[in-house]
Structures are given as structure tokens and as C-alpha cells.
Amino acid sequence: MGEAVMFPNYHEFDGTKPRDMNDSWFEEVIDDNLKWSFALNSVLHRGISEYQEIVLLDTKRFGKALVIDGKMQSAESDEFIYHECLIHPSLLCHPNPKTLFIMGGGEGSSAREALKHKSIEKVTMCDIDEEVVAFCRQHLTANKEAFRNKLLELVINDAKIELEERKDKFDIIVGDLADPVEGGPCYQLYTKSFYQAILKPRLNPHGIFVTQVLSCFLLLLL
Numbered sequence: 001m002g003e004a005v006m007f008p009n010y011h012e013f014d015g016t017k018p019r020d021m022n023d024s025w026f027e028e029v030i031d032d033n034l035k036w037s038f039a040l041n042s043v044l045h046r047g048i049s050e051y052q053e054i055v056l057l058d059t060k061r062f063g064k065a066l067v068i069d070g071k072m073q074s075a076e077s078d079e080f081i082y083h084e085c086l087i088h089p090s091l092l093c094h095p096n097p098k099t100l101f102i103m104g105g106g107e108g109s110s111a112r113e114a115l116k117h118k119s120i121e122k123v124t125m126c127d128i129d130e131e132v133v134a135f136c137r138q139h140l141t142a143n144k145e146a147f148r149n150k151l152l153e154l155v156i157n158d159a160k161i162e163l164e165e166r167k168d169k170f171d172i173i174v175g176d177l178a179d180p181v182e183g184g185p186c187y188q189l190y191t192k193s194f195y196q197a198i199l200k201p202r203l204n205p206h207g208i209f210v211t212q213v214l215s216c217f218l219l220l221l222l
Contacts, residue, residue, distance in 0.1 A: 006022075024040040028072055037067065038060075038061065051181045052129060054132055062076060073176075080113075096171075098120060099120075099170045099172070100114050101124045101170040101173045102126065104128075104175065105174070106127035107140055108133075110174060111123050126157065133154065164198055170207060173199060174209075195209070
């Protein structure tokens with residue numbers, strides 16, 4: 001899913017503007033019969049880390065958009081829909097949430113939403129890719145305050161290893177990860193063995209775990 005990506009009129013993501021901006025689009029193929037496209041103003045930035053390729057686009061309708069390994073992750077104008085739905089229900093259901101662990105979430109949006117809750121004493125965000133975190137910290141202005149918040153503990157590590165090695169427990173654990181594609185970098189964080197042997201022991205009594213698992217609507221279509 002999402003393997004074919006095209007940036008017409010942009011050469012190797014160098015950010016140079018084509019002659020006709022109306023012909024510039026980002027296109028991601030989801031399936032043989034499904035794709036989405038976004039008209040672009042420009043490519044703002046491109047970087048390649050040890051783990052993945054990171055691109056920041058300026059789209060005509062959705063503002064800045066983060067693309068990792070050719071897959072659209074979020075866009076300025078509507079990312080709040082995903083992140084609010086991912087974070088707030090579990091925090092509202094828990095009787096007194098004080099500690100929260102985010103697997104992934106390098107762009108900082110999940111941490112931003114969690115830090116809105118007054119009961120929260122500590123948010124730990126664990127992302128494997130330091131360059132993604134630095135990239136988002138620099139370019140995604142909506143999350144600058146979250147990254148500066150004293151209640152945020154930023155850890156650069158594999159979330160599986162981090163949870164295995166930590167002794168402390170959490171009221172909420174959130175999986176804000178890349179899609180659960182078999183063989184992908186996050187696939188092991190979606191397995192039953194990981195949930196039972198590693199994640200569950202790190203939850204406090206009445207603890208809650210929540211994760212994203214693609215779009216159920218898209219899976220029905222596919």
C-alpha cells in the first residue's frame with residue numbers, strides 16, 4: 001500500500017519550482033483502484049535519515065504536509081482530527097491519567113494533545129528516528145510549544161526495546177506509528193506477542209492502550 005509516489009515536475013525532491021505550478025502534484029497509490037493526489041505549491045524540505053526519507057510539502061489545500069518514505073503522514077489543516085481521536089478518548093476514559101507513553105509520534109502532535117490534559121504529569125515520547133524528530137521540531141510550528149514543554153520526556157530509541165528495558169509503568173500507552181505493513185519497520189509493534197509480553201506489563205492498573213491500525217473504511221474497500 002502506498003508504494004508508488006510521484007512528484008511531477010520536481011527533480012529528485014530538490015525543491016526547485018516547475019514552470020507551471022498548476023501541474024505540480026503529490027500522488028500516492030493506495031491500491032490498483034485507489035490513489036490520492038494533492039496539488040503543490042512547493043517542496044519545502046527534504047532529508048534522508050538512517051531509517052527513512054522525509055519530505056515536507058506545501059500543498060495548496062492542506063498547508064504543510066509531512067511525507068515519510070513516500071507516504072502522507074499528516075497535513076496542517078486536518079491532522080488534529082487524527083491526533084485528537086487517537087489521544088483524547090483514552091485520557092477521558094481513565095479515572096486519573098498522570099503518565100503517558102507514546103510509541104513513535106515523532107512529529108509531536110500526539111504529545112501536544114496529551115499535554116492539554118491538566119492531570120498529566122509526564123508524557124514520554126519514544127521515536128526511533130532522531131532526524132525525523134529534529135525535522136518536525138524545526139518545521140512543524142504547531143508543535144513547537146509541545147517540544148518545549150517540561151512535562152515531555154523525549155527518548156530516541158526503538159519503542160520495543162525501550163519498553164523492555166524500562167521499569168516504570170504508565171497509565172496510557174499510545175501507538176502513533178507507521179502503518180502495520182508486514183515486514184515494515186513497525187510491524188513487530190502490532191503483534192500479539194509484543195502486546196502480551198512487553199506492552200501489557202508496562203501498564204498500571206486500569207491502564208489503557210490505544211493504537212492506530214490504518215483506516216477501517218479503506219480496508220473494507222480493499
